[in-house]
Amino acid sequence: GENVEQHPSTLSVQEGDSAVIKCTYSDSASNYFPWYKQELGKRPQLIIDIRSNVGEKKDQRIAVTLNKTAKHFSLHITETQPEDSAVYFCAATVNFGNEKLTFGTGTRLTIIP
């Protein structure tokens, strides 16, 4: 089955700097890659997603890049703010709409004021 590895497990950045979180996946058939943000005691919330027919997607300060050849995808957060502090999870699935997401182990991002 699919296996998703996520790095780093913890990340601290100064407010205003950029943060990058990287994930690799094992199943070359995976074609949908969402990112979720989970604040302490709250539900995971989708922040951005990308399909395999696209190499990059941006939404304001957040961007995701996908390298199908290398089977890795990354989350980029620019101009970080204190409210960006949370745990971020990447995920992958073989068929968009399959909903059997395989999640990474998470990255705890701390923004230092």
Place this chain on the structure above:
Amino acid sequence: DAGVTQSPTHLIKTRGQQVTLRCSPKSGHDTVSWYQQALGQGPQFIFQYYEEEERQRGNFPDRFSGHQFPNYSSELNVNALLLGDSALYLCASSFRGGSPLHFGNGTRLTVT
């Protein structure tokens, strides 16, 4: 527009007991998936229900079972609870897989 709602929010059970968790999907959604999130880990897929049938299942034993009702709400049942079943159980809904998953706040299950 109500999002995904789960009940109860917290639950404490004793090893060997049985538990039932409940989920109501987001309005307009007809598919419900259940995930188990152990402390410090990412969510792990348990199973998915659509049209009142289990459509997909992850690597979980038969002690984990579920049900979907005609109004699309769902239950997760766990029998013969083990200490290792302690986790946050997340319900997620979508419309026929065509939309991204929307998660509920989860039920925190503690097995003592």
